[in-house]
Amino acid sequence: xxxxxxxxxxxxxxxxxxxxxxxxxxxxxxxxxxxxxxxxxxxxxxxxxxxxxxxxxxxxxxxxxxxxxxxxxxxxxxxxxxxxxxxxxxxxxxxxxxxxxxxxxxxxxxxxxxxxxxxxxxxxxxxxxxxxxxxxxxxxxxxxxxxxxxxxxxxxxxxxxxxxxxxxxxxxxxxxxxxxxxxxxxxxxxxxxxxxxxxxxxxxxxxxxxxxxxxxxxxxxxxxxxxxxxxxxxxxxxxxxxxxxxxxxxxxxxxxxxxxxxxxxxxxxxxxxxxxxxxxxxxxxxxxxxxxxxxxxxxxxxxxxxxxxxxxxxxxxxxxxxxxxxxxxxxxxxxxxxxxxxxxxxxxxxxxxxxxxxxxxxxxxxxxxxxxxxxxxxxxxxxxxxxxxxxxxxxxxxxxxxxxxxxxxxxxxxxxxxxxxxxxxxxxxxxxxxxxxxxxxxxxxxxxxxxxxxxxxxxxxxxxxxxxxxx
Ligand code: HEC
Numbered sequence: 001x002x003x004x005x006x007x008x009x010x011x012x013x014x015x016x017x018x019x020x021x022x023x024x025x026x027x028x029x030x031x032x033x034x035x036x037x038x039x040x041x042x043x044x045x046x047x048x049x050x051x052x053x054x055x056x057x058x059x060x061x062x063x064x065x066x067x068x069x070x071x072x073x074x075x076x077x078x079x080x081x082x083x084x085x086x087x088x089x090x091x092x093x094x095x096x097x098x099x100x101x102x103x104x105x106x107x108x109x110x111x112x113x114x115x116x117x118x119x120x121x122x123x124x125x126x127x128x129x130x131x132x133x134x135x136x137x138x139x140x141x142x143x144x145x146x147x148x149x150x151x152x153x154x155x156x157x158x159x160x161x162x163x164x165x166x167x168x169x170x171x172x173x174x175x176x177x178x179x180x181x182x183x184x185x186x187x188x189x190x191x192x193x194x195x196x197x198x199x200x201x202x203x204x205x206x207x208x209x210x211x212x213x214x215x216x217x218x219x220x221x222x223x224x225x226x227x228x229x230x231x232x233x234x235x236x237x238x239x240x241x242x243x244x245x246x247x248x249x250x251x252x253x254x255x256x257x258x259x260x261x262x263x264x265x266x267x268x269x270x271x272x273x274x275x276x277x278x279x280x281x282x283x284x285x286x287x288x289x290x291x292x293x294x295x296x297x298x299x300x301x302x303x304x305x306x307x308x309x310x311x312x313x314x315x316x317x318x319x320x321x322x323x324x325x326x327x328x329x330x331x332x333x334x335x336x337x338x339x340x341x342x343x344x345x346x347x348x349x350x351x352x353x354x355x356x357x358x359x360x361x362x363x364x365x366x367x368x369x370x371x372x373x374x375x376x377x378x379x380x381x382x383x384x385x386x387x388x389x390x391x392x393x394x395x396x397x398x399x400x401x402x403x404x405x406x407x408x409x410x411x412x413x414x415x416x417x418x419x420x421x422x423x424x425x426x427x428x429x430x431x432x433x434x435x436x437x438x439x440x441x442x443x444x445x446x447x448x449x450x451x452x453x454x455x456x457x458x459x460x461x462x463x464x465x466x467x468x469x470x471x
Pocket of ligand 1: 042045047048056057072076083098275
């Protein structure tokens with residue numbers, strides 16, 4: 001009896017398989033429509049960015065808005081440039097994996113080839129729900145920049161810093177945070193940092209210096225510093241010491257204080273905005289702490305692409321933890337800022353390492369390089385010497401600052417080293433290369449480079465109420 005069923009199932013399956021083969025060989029028998037087949041895919045995989053008020057050039061929510069883009073959609077979807085996703089599928093499983101399945105790609109392709117028909121509007125799935133303006137939902141508090149900023153029409157990109165006192169009298173636990181650009185024509189990226197208050201006891205007394213002495217001191221410090229400023233932008237001096245292999249260097253490939261990671265220069269990272277970046281939404285109970293009295297620092301990267309005088313007053317929105325905080329989110333930037341990329345080099349390797357101070361659980365990775373960034377990899381080197389690739393991005397693309405959220409948090413024992421390896425293409429073959437004739441060092445402008453492996457993690461044996469440690 002049982003066997004008959006199985007046999008029957010096999011026969012039916014073979015029949016279905018055969019009829020599919022025949023139908024695809026003889027052209028489509030099934031009409032693919034927007035309302036019935038395509039809209040559910042677009043709602044799930046495109047509308048996050050392709051909806052009114054977001055960064056993408058058109059909305060995928062209605063047939064009317066989508067129809068003029070059909071050809072371009074077929075091209076981008078079959079070439080897999082849309083949705084943007086750059087992680088090598090062989091390593092790690094990602095909660096926010098945006099890729100379409102091959103069946104979904106086939107459906108979109110078939111739909112366009114059949115004339116991109118609307119079908120019956122009654123087949124449309126319910127409109128997905130988005131909160132107007134905020135991806136994380138309605139914030140409990142919105143903290144804008146302290147004042148509106150006016151950006152001149154021409155000149156190089158600008159980094160501007162704005163500090164705000166949100167007036168937090170006690171420690172605040174944040175469940176999710178979003179940085180929201182006000183003027184998308186000029187806001188290239190936003191990074192909001194937490195700057196905890198400096199205890200008075202540790203503040204150095206200021207020596208009483210004359211104007212001349214102060215000027216001389218400043219000149220001396222500027223001369224000795226490996227970094228200089230070009231307008232608003234910090235750049236590493238061409239003649240500063242060089243270290244490409246930060247993992248095999250006592251200073252870890254860091255100019256200045258070796259014990260300071262990228263996050264320590266400006267405070268703890270709270271939220272960011274850049275094309276393709278996800279918002280910081282942690283699991284309930286896993287929270288970011290803002291100590292009482294902290295200031296919030298906005299680092300704004302403005303681009304002059306608009307070509308006219310523009311104004312901006314961007315904001316961050318926070319949703320407070322609604323349940324007892326269980327774990328604190330630490331954000332660390334594993335970075336090398338002492339590398340030197342020779343002119344024309346097409347595969348220049350740079351490393352940076354970090355050692356887990358405790359048993360940790362990793363939440364996400366966000367590699368950050370600039371226009372010469374070619375590939376990047378995060379690798380764990382366990383205390384017993386075994387290694388494991390945690391994330392591999394074989395073709396890094398500066399246009400997409402994706403944070404890769406692990407489907408299941410990755411547990412690493414105390415003492416595990418995380419090695420971030422970046423490769424840069426400073427040759428003429430890199431079509432994004434601003435100038436292959438230049439020797440390139442670390443710096444804030446996009447025509448300099450960066451090598452930062454950002455990462456959010458929680459530490460196992462830590463009470464959220466305890467004073468936040470320094471990573
Ligand atoms: C993470 C955000 C994001 C997601 C998800 C996304 N897109 Fe895009 N898309 C963009 C942005 C931003 C642009 C404009 C910049 C560019 O072309 O690279 C764009 C451009 C495009 C273009 C090119 C438009 C032109 O100028 O020709 C097409 C077509 C497209 N997207 C289709 C899709 C489809 C279809 C999906 C879902 C299957 C999707 N995108 C998912 C952000 C996104």
